[in-house]
Amino acid sequence: MNEAFDDYAHASLVVAHDGDHAFDAVVPPIVQSSLFTFRTFEEMAATYRGEKSRPVYSRTTNPTTRAFEQKIAELECTEDAIGFASGMGAISSTVLAFVEPGDRIVCVEHVYPDAYRLFETLLKRWNVDTVYVDGKDHDAVARALPGARLFYMESPTSWMMEAHDVRALAALARGHGVITVIDNSCASPVFQQPIRLGVDLVVHSASKYISGHSDVVAGVAAGRRELIDVVRKTITPYLGAKLAPFEAWLLLRGLRTLPTRMKAHEASCLTIARRLKELAVVTAVYHPGLGNQLPPGMSGTSGLFSFAFDESIDIPAFCNALRLFKLGVSWGGHESLVVPALVSRAQNAGPNSAIDFGVSERIVRLHVGLEGADVLWADIAQAIGKAGG
Numbered sequence: 001m002n003e004a005f006d007d008y009a010h011a012s013l014v015v016a017h018d019g020d021h022a023f024d025a026v027v028p029p030i031v032q033s034s035l036f037t038f039r040t041f042e043e044m045a046a047t048y049r050g051e052k053s054r055p056v057y058s059r060t061t062n063p064t065t066r067a068f069e070q071k072i073a074e075l076e077c078t079e080d081a082i083g084f085a086s087g088m089g090a091i092s093s094t095v096l097a098f099v100e101p102g103d104r105i106v107c108v109e110h111v112y113p114d115a116y117r118l119f120e121t122l123l124k125r126w127n128v129d130t131v132y133v134d135g136k137d138h139d140a141v142a143r144a145l146p147g148a149r150l151f152y153m154e155s156p157t158s159w160m161m162e163a164h165d166v167r168a169l170a171a172l173a174r175g176h177g178v179i180t181v182i183d184n185s186c187a188s189p190v191f192q193q194p195i196r197l198g199v200d201l202v203v204h205s206a207s208k209y210i211s212g213h214s215d216v217v218a219g220v221a222a223g224r225r226e227l228i229d230v231v232r233k234t235i236t237p238y239l240g241a242k243l244a245p246f247e248a249w250l251l252l253r254g255l256r257t258l259p260t261r262m263k264a265h266e267a268s269c270l271t272i273a274r275r276l277k278e279l280a281v282v283t284a285v286y287h288p289g290l291g292n293q294l295p296p297g298m299s300g301t302s303g304l305f306s307f308a309f310d311e312s313i314d315i316p317a318f319c320n321a322l323r324l325f326k327l328g329v330s331w332g333g334h335e336s337l338v339v340p341a342l343v344s345r346a347q348n349a350g351p352n353s354a355i356d357f358g359v360s361e362r363i364v365r366l367h368v369g370l371e372g373a374d375v376l377w378a379d380i381a382q383a384i385g386k387a388g389g
């Protein structure tokens with residue numbers, strides 16, 4: 001297979017789910033059932049003994065959820081996947097499946113803030129320590145890896161949008177026998193398939209691009225069957241953060257347009273990021289597709305990026321003046337969004353005030369939606385005018 005998302009993979013998303021559906025429906029049904037009954041004692045007993053594989057209870061398996069899991073496994077070029085009730089459900093369940101008290105995690109800087117807080121709060125209580133390294137500094141990564149249990153990556157990273165050489169980092173971890181996990185929410189499986197770059201496990205917030213419509217909170221983890229089986233057998237039955245059938249059905253619908261949406265987000269976002277870079281009031285643009293070449297195995301960028309204003313711009317006034325970009329967290333849907341780092345830092349000053357993920361207060365993050373680059377640019381330009389620029 002070539003590096004880029006190929007036409008066959010695209011086509012397989014758009015056509016109906018492979019396999020037999022009730023009434024030959026082009027869209028798989030929502031099997032909205034908590035449990036599945038058996039015709040005979042023998043069938044039930046064989047299923048419980050593990051000799052027969054079929055749905056029993058939707059906390060473990062549901063046909064609609066399974067259809068989504070199979071599609072993700074295919075898209076991520078791997079064997080198996082598990083759907084979760086949220087991206088954080090996927091992240092916490094996957095990490096907890098592989099660490100034990102006394103273990104050390106190596107984590108790249110600027111991961112999703114709640115992943116960071118998971119490491120700094122809950123995992124610390126279980127005596128799992130996390131050290132943070134600059135994912136661009138391969139020597140620092142190589143020094144941190146010996147003796148670690150797990151290497152947690154995210155590329156591009158949250159807020160700073162750093163794109164790492166995932167293939168090189170995965171090879172370093174493999175050399176030290178360290179399990180690798182990557183959050184691939186931002187690039188999506190359209191632009192990056194980390195398993196093909198040597199990573200062991202991929203996690204997603206499916207609430208973002210995989211859904212694409214801002215109407216689902218969900219997650220998924222994918223990888224080799226033996227690794228996914230560890231998560232499925234040792235964690236999901238007890239933490240129970242399983243993806244529900246209706247959400248799985250919405251995600252299957254979202255996947256149909258994923259490649260088309262990603263290309264549209266990428267094009268509009270690049271246009272806006274380049275125009276911002278030319279402005280005197282903008283001191284930095286954090287976008288993996290500006291300047292440097294993308295790292296090996298990454299074939300495109302998304303609608304998400306950040307930039308920094310100089311002191312002449314009143315950031316609250318800028319946010320208030322925007323009309324198409326709405327103030328809101330999350331990203332990956334059809335709509336354009338703005339989040340100032342000022343607000344995220346205020347949130348961090350709550351119960352976790354010691355936690356600071358190191359983002360400057362001059363930074364603003366934008367998600368460029370599907371409205372069209374020119375109309376979005378006009379919105380940004382008028383808002384800068386009202387904010388002092």
Ligand SMILES: *Cc1c(COP(=O)(O)O)cnc(C)c1O
Pocket residue numbers: 086087088089112154158183185186204205206207208217218219330
């Ligand atoms: C949103 C997000 C998550 C968490 O996903 P939820 O579905 O909100 O739990 C994880 N990683 C990244 C990069 C995210 O943006």
